Amino acid sequence: MNKRINTLYFSATDTTRKIVTSIAEELAKHREKGKTIRNMDFTLPEGRKAAVSYEEDDVVIIGIPVYAGRVPNVLLKYLNSIQGNGALAVAIVVYGNRNYDDALIELKDILELDGFKVIAAAAFIGEHAFSKILAQNRPDEKDSLFSREFAKQIDKKMTTQVEIQPIVVNGNKPYRNYYMPRDRQGNPVDIRRVTPKTNSNCTDCKHCVNICPMGSIDSEDPSKLIGICIKCGACVKKCPVNAKYYEDQDYLRHKSELEIEFARRREPELFI
The missing domain is CATH 3.40.50.360 (Flavodoxin domain)
Incomplete structure (x- = not known):
């Protein structure tokens, strides 16, 4: 075939x-x-x-x-x-x-x-x-x-x-509903509105502007968002000077919990 x-x-x-x-x-x-x-x-x-x-x-x-x-x-x-x-x-x-x-x-x-x-x-x-x-x-x-x-x-x-x-x-x-993190009391936490911050390392190279999948980073001022953030990680992981980061405490706690609880390696699952 x-x-x-x-x-x-x-x-x-x-x-x-x-x-x-x-x-x-x-x-x-x-x-x-x-x-x-x-x-x-x-x-x-x-x-x-x-x-x-x-x-x-x-x-x-x-x-x-x-x-x-x-x-x-x-x-x-x-x-x-x-x-x-x-x-x-x-x-x-x-x-x-x-x-x-x-x-x-x-x-x-x-x-x-x-x-x-x-x-x-x-x-x-x-x-x-x-x-x-x-x-x-x-x-x-x-x-x-x-x-x-x-x-x-x-x-x-x-x-x-x-x-x-x-x-x-x-x-x-x-x-099932979309997975939601929880706080220390076990209550659901909504991190959908959390957005990345920009530190003084930023050189205004516009790389983050060009790679944002939602087109949400302002080309005039890359520290500003003009649309939604889906927390895909592109601007944080691909910034050449590590200028993008998150500081929201619910987000950071969830990130830490994931890193601890799901550290064991999982393998691909194939269906054919």
Whole structure:
């Protein structure tokens, strides 16, 4: 079965991109038409302006990060606009070593409603958006081995199954609510309005302006926000002078709790 290889991903800190492209590159080795991979990055606002459409000859590796155990709600409008038209899809979610909860089953459902045939899915681990030590430097070489082996399994499925069988993934229906941190008394804490601060290290290089997935950092004054913050970690982790940081105590307590409670390494889960 000849298929054109495509990637489609949102990846503010590059973890999802690494996983998705690793799978696509390995899959392309086994496809006659797959020497050229069409990559579609919808991380920045410009990448979400026009909907994308696929055909039956396409196989698309689609990757998103997990936010609070679900598909990020800021991506739903774009994801729902994609036209699958019978193309094959591989659903990938990447989470920060806590849990992917219902994100994978939610993404699978979205893609099927878009007209894709979801033939495989996986939950991989990437360095947590809030932290530089939780799942540090992941995806790593071991994750890369998982992704390459997964691609080989996908290729085998496409090659050997006349009628490609659907898959079942972990998750709940109806989906659980978005995960919320709790304070010391066990009460839910809402950190959605928490925003990053800017210290005196800032050189006004505008790098944070250019990489913010929501286009929310003011180009005239990068210390100001002109839109929502989804706490993706891009401006904090990619600032060349470490000028961006969070000081909200609920956020910092939650970050510390995650780093302690979920320090044990988790491994990818594959569904095929």
